[in-house]
Amino acid sequence: MKIIIIAGCQRSGTTLMGQMLGAHSQGFLIDEYDSIYQWANAWLNNSKNQFDLLNQSIKKASSKYVDKRHKIKEFNDLSDRFLVLKAPNLTFYANEISLLYDEISVVYPIRDVRAVVASMLQRKQPTMITNQINHFNKSEYVHQNYSADLKKLMDDNTEIHIKATIIWKIKSLLIKQFKVNNLNPLLVKYENLISEPIEVAKIMARHCHIKYETNMNQHHRYMDGKGPGKTKRDRKIDDNSLKKWNAQLNSEQLSEIMEIAQQTMSNFDYDN
Structure with missing residues (x-):
């Protein structure tokens, strides 16, 4: 089966990109609200x-659609559609994904x-950060390559904006594992997506071997309700969130964030 995975760090545009690809007439989006990880764990382990x-995830996922896809209730209803998995926690499983027989x-x-950090802090919900730390702690690769960072994450005295920065750094750099495992990940800058949504949608379509459709830039017409991170599914693409961090982070926080993230930002060609 053809499957598109949206990996990477939370609050980096995973929800928007998932909805754009899921709005494609042949797409079907499954995300965290659809118990995706319960199924994904079984999928990766080839469980019975x-x-x-x-099927349980598909039944839940169909409720986000306002077109004929809201009638899809099980795998057999998908016909020749492709799945879009908005699943940033699959970022930790590049090796396992590479062993699957699906077209990914x-x-x-x-x-x-x-x-990203400002968005994480604004939510005022430590659950996401705690969950990420738990994922990091279970990852042998993280233990081997980011032991000092992991130690800070596990320290209750580490301030929350520092933890959020470390999470961004590690999850962003985990793209290397997808490259090593020959999964050919497409790196998409959120800022480029916002400034040139049609062009970036076309790039994503080419990479995923699907035909570009205007649906992808009109996702708000095909879905409703709220997605992960309380994102409104019927919200059009806008640039309202690009510079909100200016008013949300103080100078001391910004200095500490950049001290940790400067090199990684440079690696991804961000001008600071």
Whole structure:
């Protein structure tokens, strides 16, 4: 089956990119609100119950659509559609994904660290950061390559904006694992997506071997309700969030964030 995975760091545009690809007339989006990780775990481990769990996720996922896709209730209803998995926590499983027989394309968002950290802090919900730390702690690769960062994440005295910055750094750099495992990830800057949404949508379509459709830039017409991160699915693409971090982070926080993230930002060609 053809599957498109949206990996990368939370708050980097994963929801928007998932919805754009999921709005394609042949696409079907499954995300965190659809119990995606329960199924994904079974999928990666080739468990016997993977199709039962997939059907449960599909039934939940169909409710986000306002077109005929809201009638899709199980795998057999998908026909010749492709799945779009908005699943940033699959970022930790590049090796396992590479062993699957499905036709897989990977889209990997990246976003200015300051905007990501500000967004994480604005939510005032430590659950996401705690969950990410738990994922990092289970990753042998993270233990081997980011032990000092992991130690800071595990320290209760580390300030929350520092933890958020480290999470951004590690999850952004994990794109290397997708490259090493020959998954050919497409790096997409959130800022480019906002400034040139049609051109970037076409780039994503080419990378995923699907035909570009205007649906992709009109996702708000095909979905409603709220997505992960309380994102309104019927919200058009806009640039309202690009520089909000200016008013959300103080000078001391910005200095500490950039001290940690400067090199990684440069690696991804961000001008600071």
